[in-house]
Amino acid sequence: MRGPDEDLALLTEAARKVGPIALSFWKAEPEAWEKPDDAGPVTEADLAVNDALHSTLMGARPSYGWLSEESEADASRLDARRCFIIDPIDGTRAFIAGQAGFAHSLAVAEGHRIIAAVVHLPAMDLTFTAHADGPALLNGQPIRPSGAGIGGARVLTYKSATDPEHWKGGRVPPFRREFRPSLAWRLCLVAEGRFDAALSVRHVWEWDIAAGSLIAERAGAIATDRHGQPMRFNSPRAMIDGMVVAGPRLHRDMRVAMT
Structure with missing residues (x-):
């Protein structure tokens, strides 16, 4: 079984690959529509990014499960030892509005815990990464949370x-x-x-x-x-x-x- 660092490398490669796909639709009036059951908006960009991620990630790890906001549910993921958990474009409303605060969110779960993760904001050139055995990084540099208490947080x-x-x-x-x-x-x-x-x-x-x-x-x-x-x-x-x-x-x- 590959280490979490190897899965992180794959996620990072995939996120950087789909960033230009999303940006090709951004501020270009992509086709958009509402999902059923008030599940929010989706655009042709969401689907294009989802297809590219599925091809790259499942092509590299065919035994992994697949859970994505923009894919049909597949119960076989529950039996997989590891599973990709993907949001192709998180912040679709911001994306439609031409705002930069949208992200590709990519993770690998082993059992019920996440072992590798990437959040990539292509319009801001920000890439957050972590795996289960290493530090959290932003564009390769370590990051830490604040030590604030609740007053004024x-x-x-x-x-x-x-x-x-x-x-x-x-x-x-x-x-x-x-x-x-x-x-x-x-x-x-x-x-x-x-x-x-x-x-x-x-x-x-x-x-x-x-x-x-x-x-x-x-x-x-x-x-x-x-x-x-x-x-x-x-x-x-x-x-x-x-x-x-x-x-x-x-x-x-x-x-x-x-x-």
């Missing part, structure tokens, strides 16, 4: 996460809420200490957070579901019950304050 989340119902006694902590379009990028921004935490009180899709969660953990942050439990990937539903990603001190503070 900059937390990447959506507005409804600050509703009093999600916090003990209805007391919302005095953090500053901010937002970025790509969920994978949010986790990486926490990993590099530019923001202090990323929070979701709603279920999140595995492909949105698989890569970013490992990058955050290898940087020194703690990444759990909203209840403080370890994240388990390549599950039948492909969903995680919310998330709290932050440095150890802030993660503890947030978990104490949450319902």
Whole structure:
């Protein structure tokens, strides 16, 4: 069985290969439409990137499972020892709007844990990487999360996460809420200490957070579901019950304050 570093090298190669594909559609008014069941928008660029990633990754690792936002569900992935977990373009709304904050999110799970991860933002020339036995890197340089506590922390989340119902006694902590379009990028921004935490009180899709969660953990942050439990990937539903990603001190503070 290949080491996590070998899978990381493959993911990195694949991410850099598809970056130009995405950029060829970016700001070029790609065809876009809404998915069924209010699942959000998708564009011809998402599908082109997905096809290229599938060809590259499964061509190199045909025994691996495949879980992607833009592919039909395939239950055989649950029996594979390792599985790719892919979001071809995370932040599709930003992509459609011509904003630079979209990412390719690529991960490999072994069993239920992530062992290799890449989040690549081609319009910004940013590549976050990590594998299970090494450090988290941004463009080859080590990154670390902040040591902030909850007072005044900059937390990447959506507005409804600050509703009093999600916090003990209805007391919302005095953090500053901010937002970025790509969920994978949010986790990486926490990993590099530019923001202090990323929070979701709603279920999140595995492909949105698989890569970013490992990058955050290898940087020194703690990444759990909203209840403080370890994240388990390549599950039948492909969903995680919310998330709290932050440095150890802030993660503890947030978990104490949450319902």
